[in-house]
Amino acid sequence: MTVNNTIAHQRLILTGDRERFKDLLMRRLIECGWRDQVRMLCREAVKENEGGNVNFDTLVSRVTPRARALVPDTVKKELLQKIKTHLLTPKD
Numbered sequence: 001m002t003v004n005n006t007i008a009h010q011r012l013i014l015t016g017d018r019e020r021f022k023d024l025l026m027r028r029l030i031e032c033g034w035r036d037q038v039r040m041l042c043r044e045a046v047k048e049n050e051g052g053n054v055n056f057d058t059l060v061s062r063v064t065p066r067a068r069a070l071v072p073d074t075v076k077k078e079l080l081q082k083i084k085t086h087l088l089t090p091k092d
Contacts, residue, residue: 008087021083028075038067 012018029035045062046054 025079032072037070
């Protein structure tokens with residue numbers, strides 16, 4: 001993370017807006033069906049490993065790259081634009 005990114009991240013945390021953006025992201029991901037797709041990926045990963053137990057870390061490492069790739073570009077662009085606008089708007 002660069003210095004500017006770190007400062008922007010700290011500003012979002014201090015103002016409480018980070019949580020607001022996280023909530024927006026989760027709403028958009030649910031609306032577009034992403035959460036259901038990730039749930040299916042998890043089920044597939046568990047089925048593929050029927051012979052042994054799948055722990056949480058293994059499941060996360062298997063599913064995360066595919067889940068990230070499934071996030072629609074429209075959701076990424078919307079969130080990025082809202083964060084940029086928020087950070088560039090002067091605060092009184």
